[in-house]
Amino acid sequence: MDNLREKRILLIGGTELVKHIVNRAHELGMYVIVTDYIKDAPAKAIADEAYDVSALDIEGLIQLAKDKKVDAVFTGYADITLAPCRQVCERLGLPFYATLEQLDQTMNKRHFKDLCMKHGIRVAQDIQYDAIVNHPDSIDYPVIIKPVDSYSSRGISVVNKASEVKEAIDKAMDVSICKDIVIEEYITGDDIYLYFAMQDGVVYLCGMADRLLNNDQYGKAPQPLGYFFPSKYINLYYNQIHHKLQNLVDDIGLKDGTFFLQGFVRDGEIILFEMGLRLAGGAGYLMINHANHVDNIEMHLNYAVTGKFSGYDLSKLNQPRFHKPHFALVVLLRNGIIDKIEGLEDVLNHPDVFDIVQFKHLGDVMDAAGTLNQVFARIFMSSQNIDSLLETIDFLKDHLKIYDTDGNNMILEFFNTSIIKEIEGEQF
Secondary structure, X not given: OHHXXXXXXXXXXXXXXXXXXXHHHHHOOXXXXXXXXXXXXXXXHHOOEEEOOOOXXXXXXXXXXXXXXXXXXXXXXXHHHHHHHHHHHHHHOXXXXXXXXXXXXXXXXXXXXXXXXXXXXOEXXXXXXXXXXXXHHHOOOOEEEEEOOOOOOOOOEEEOOHXXXXXXXXXXXXXXXXXXXXXXXXXXXXXXXXXXXXXXXXXXXXXXXXXXXXXXXOOEOOEEEEEEEOOOOHHHHHHHOHHHHHHHHHHHOOOOEEEEEEEEEEOOEEEEEEXXXXXXXXXXXXXXXXXXOOOHHHHHHHHHHHOOOOOOOHHHHOOOOOOOOEEEEEEEEOOEEXXXXXXXXXHHHOOOEEEEEEOOOOOOEEOXXXXXXXXXXXXXXXXXXXXXHHHHHHHHHXXXXXXXXXXXXXXXXXXXXXHHHHHHHHHO
16 A cells, blocks of 8 residues: 555564564565564564563653654554553554453453343353352362453463462462452353454454364363364354444444454353454464454554555455354463474475464473463465365374474374364355
8 A cells, every 4th residue: 555655664563473573564664663672572673673672661652753854653463552651642643443441341351251241242150259169169169260351372271179279369369460359150162263353333253263172181171272263153153243242342442453352162152252353363363364464564554654454345355254264273282392393395385374473492491381481383274175175184283293302293183183174064
């Protein structure tokens, strides 16, 4: 877009995923400056300029933006960078797609649950803090205990018995910045992940995935093994949730941008548990762009410069029921030090693989079981039909090998691909 050419943008945060923003901004002719307190943050290596100002240093960010005469400031993927970015944009008179109040209402798990209940959307049932602390033996287990303000599964525990309650509460409190936690029923059901865009106040479901989860890490939050698009529950979403979600968005005054929702389907009913008012760390926008040729990153860049979430007319182009099956394979690793990686080049060269985000590399120490920090890579693929997709997944499983310094296999689990055919095969 010509209105982005030669514009200067400051990106707050330099993670691996931010490289997607840097690359797209470069393709659009923008000059990109990345700042992150981590000196070797991945996105810095491909930026035009890079600095070490922390996302939490508001005054430092403002001064950097002024010194570099930027036209826009933006961030993505991490909840912790959103409020600082909003504050910087507000002080500089630059567009940002959400207010501080909107960020709090959607990111804080307790506030989000209250919003859902206000608009008739099902959420997990709360368990009172006093009840579980004072009478832990009276509670029906398992329950899940989590900070109200964490992300990437940090501080979350699945509690299976009374003796585990105190440790789980302490863990959640340690992670919570505001020192508040949520205790709720542990839901078992089909896991769903929903990606949205808002344009001029209208909510569009852009993509919806069924998530396959690993549940073998005792006491840990389940982690994804893969995302299948499109979800078999899209019709259920439109029947149960869509109009209520539009009312929720209208209620808090959101107009433009992207967000994601996480939830479950239990007994034919959708139950939500989390919202992120940002680009999703699962990079579902890659699937949406590949399937529908709608680039959410470009739309965000345009908003950051012009205040308009434009570039694509979602009323005409949006299609969450993808015409071909898509899958994001998530490679989870056990704790240890990565010593050998085999077959990655074969994976990259497979004709059905259209993107890969590699988070971990040789020599990296894996020590964060039960969080998204145990993800080695996300591999994005699409095939003509279910059978060819399953063949591609099996190819990747057979060829990709990762070993620790003792020669042990580090890949936590690969699921049986027949599961996908059983639950998704009727769609194509």
